[in-house]
Every structure is written in C-alpha cells, then in structure tokens.
Amino acid sequence: MTNLSLYEPFGKMQFTDTNCFLCGTAITTEHRAPVFAEWLQRKYNLKDKELLLLDKSVTSFGQLTIPCCDHCHTHYLLPLEEEVESAFSQGIEGVRQLPQQRLFQWIGKMYYGTLVTELIKEANPLIMPEYAVSEDPKMLGKFRMFFMVLQSLRVPMVFSDFLPCSLFLLEVDPTEDNLPFEYQDELTTMCFSIKLGPVAVVCTLLDNGIIGRALGRLYGVTQGQQLHPVQVAEFKARAFYAAYIFAVVPEYFVRPTKPDDTKLVLDTLIDDVTNEIFNPWEMTAYAHMLEEMLKPWSIREDKILQNPGQPLSFLLDAQNNFKPIQHFVKPV
Numbered sequence: 001m002t003n004l005s006l007y008e009p010f011g012k013m014q015f016t017d018t019n020c021f022l023c024g025t026a027i028t029t030e031h032r033a034p035v036f037a038e039w040l041q042r043k044y045n046l047k048d049k050e051l052l053l054l055d056k057s058v059t060s061f062g063q064l065t066i067p068c069c070d071h072c073h074t075h076y077l078l079p080l081e082e083e084v085e086s087a088f089s090q091g092i093e094g095v096r097q098l099p100q101q102r103l104f105q106w107i108g109k110m111y112y113g114t115l116v117t118e119l120i121k122e123a124n125p126l127i128m129p130e131y132a133v134s135e136d137p138k139m140l141g142k143f144r145m146f147f148m149v150l151q152s153l154r155v156p157m158v159f160s161d162f163l164p165c166s167l168f169l170l171e172v173d174p175t176e177d178n179l180p181f182e183y184q185d186e187l188t189t190m191c192f193s194i195k196l197g198p199v200a201v202v203c204t205l206l207d208n209g210i211i212g213r214a215l216g217r218l219y220g221v222t223q224g225q226q227l228h229p230v231q232v233a234e235f236k237a238r239a240f241y242a243a244y245i246f247a248v249v250p251e252y253f254v255r256p257t258k259p260d261d262t263k264l265v266l267d268t269l270i271d272d273v274t275n276e277i278f279n280p281w282e283m284t285a286y287a288h289m290l291e292e293m294l295k296p297w298s299i300r301e302d303k304i305l306q307n308p309g310q311p312l313s314f315l316l317d318a319q320n321n322f323k324p325i326q327h328f329v330k331p332v
C-alpha cells in the first residue's frame with residue numbers, strides 16, 4: 001500500500017534543523033541536502049559563490065543546505081537532479097522534453113529551500129528579523145498551499161487539470177552572454193529564475209498558469225529566437241512584475257482516497273468572483289522593476305519611461321513584433 005499521507009509543517013511551524021523538510025521525519029543535524037544540487041555547484045563553480053539571503057545576510061551556494069532525511073535525499077531529490085542535469089546537457093530542447101511537473105518540482109525545491117532557511121532562522125529567538133515572513137498569515141497561507149503541491153516530489157500526485165505555476169523557457173544568444181549561471185528569486189511574490197548556460201527558465205509559482213496565459217503572446221514571440229541577455233532581463237521584469245500584481249491565491253484540495261489508491265488527485269479553485277486576478281498595472285512600478293533587472297546595462301527609469309505610453313522595450317518594436325538584437329547599443 002502506498003503511503004499517501006502529506007506532511008503539514010505549517011500548523012505547528014515545525015521548521016527546525018532536526019525535521020526532514022520534505023517528510024518531517026526526525027533526523028540529526030548532519031542530515032542535510034544542498035538547495036542547489038552538487039552538479040550545479042560543480043558545473044558552475046558555485047560552491048563559494050556568495051548568495052544574499054532575505055535578511056541581507058550572506059551565505060554561499062555551497063553552504064545553503066536544508067534538513068533532509070536519507071530516504072528523501074536518495075529516493076526523491078537525487079533522481080530528480082539526475083533527470084534535470086541530463087535534460088540541461090541537451091540544451092533547450094532537452095529542457096523542453098522534461099515533464100513540466102518535474103521542472104516545477106525542481107524549481108520548487110530550490111525556492112522552498114531558501115524559504116525554509118528563512119523560516120528556520122526566524123524560529124531562532126536571537127534573531128529579530130525586520131520583516132518576518134513567518135508572522136504574515138497571508139504569506140503562510142500561500143506557502144502552505146505551495147508546499148502541498150511541492151510534495152508531489154515525494155507522494156505520487158496528479159494535478160487534475162492545472163500546473164501550479166507558469167514556466168517560461170528562453171534560449172540565450174551566446175554572443176554577448178558572459179554569465180554562465182544566474183539565479184534570482186523573490187520569496188514573497190514567489191518568482192524564480194535560473195539561467196544555466198544558454199537556457200533561462202523563468203517561473204512564477206502558485207499562479208496555476210495564469211501569468212503564463214497573460215504573457216502568452218509575448219512568450220510566443222520569444223520562441224524559436226535566441227535572445228540577447230538584455231531581452232531575457234526584460235522578460236524577467238515582465239514576469240516578475242506580473243507576479244507582483246497577481247492578487248489571488250489558488251487553493252488545492254485532495255480528493256478523498258480509497259485504501260488501495262496509489263496516488264493522490266488534486267483539484268484546484270481560484271476565487272475570481274470576489275477577487276480581481278491582477279491588481280492594476282502601474283507603469284512606474286513596472287519601470288522600477290525593469291530598471292532593477294537592467295542594472296548590468298545601467299539603464300535608468302527616466303530612460304525607460306521616455307515615452308510614457310510605451311515603456312522602453314528590447315523585445316518588441318513599436319508594432320509589438322519581435323525585435324532581434326545581436327549587439328547591445330545603449331539607448332540614447
């Protein structure tokens with residue numbers, strides 16, 4: 001009989017160094033798994049690379065580990081990493097072939113890993129964070145829902161007619177790309193992006209694919225193109241901004257099970273009757289997000305909003321068609 005019981009750490013806020021993050025089993029503090037897998041650290045030389053956490057403390061990719069029991073590590077994390085490593089070794093086509101649910105789990109594990117690190121820290125009475133996610137009931141509600149679907153990593157689970165996120169795959173033109181590895185996440189808006197060599201993956205978690213549909217046309221024009229890094233940055237700004245104004249939280253429900261069931265089936269519900277899906281788009285807020293993403297090219301907000309009706313774009317021309325960029329020239 002398959003064990004289909006889900007772990008629920010949020011009720012008791014069981015975020016400690018002695019409970020497996022995925023199944024809750026009591027473990028000792030030596031049992032840990034890297035948030036960024038060994039193969040990533042090896043391939044992109046990340047071990048000592050600095051990483052800024054939410055509370056502005058600095059760690060390194062190598063040091064960022066989460067409590068994980070041997071069983072979960074061996075049976076659920078390692079096989080996933082092997083699958084993803086092999087997919088990425090075949091370029092964007094390989095990544096496209098990955099089941100979307102696997103890609104969701106892979107990104108979800110890294111996202112949740114950084115989140116758990118934050119929650120464990122906040123549970124330490126000596127640390128008084130300026131902003132504690134663990135004290136924000138709305139955020140905790142979102143995290144609880146998210147962790148439920150992330151457990152598809154461990155408990156066989158079918159999502160009835162949805163994917164709990166939007167995934168965007170972008171191919172990067174190597175000509176002016178000098179960053180083999182890039183990573184960004186935002187805990188509160190649940191956005192994540194990672195770039196490995198020529199493949200960038202942008203993911204907005206817990207939106208049930210709604211942001212994917214909202215950005216469908218833009219995403220469509222990027223497909224089959226090799227994007228300049230500045231174009232990838234703009235795409236990220238648009239996806240991250242969409243997540244920022246995304247205003248609803250999906251709920252997930254497990255269908256009742258029978259004793260011989262071998263998997264859980266999950267249904268979802270989004271309350272779009274009493275709630276607007278998106279808060280209104282504000283041009284200056286978007287420009288601010290874009291400015292942030294365009295930092296490496298030092299393009300300021302006033303440049304972005306030079307034409308207030310149409311913010312600066314490196315992806316689309318005035319007719320909203322794809323604008324190829326081979327060589328970046330700073331706009332004057």
Ligand SMILES: [Zn+2]
Nearest residue numbers: 020023069072
């Ligand atoms: Zn475990």
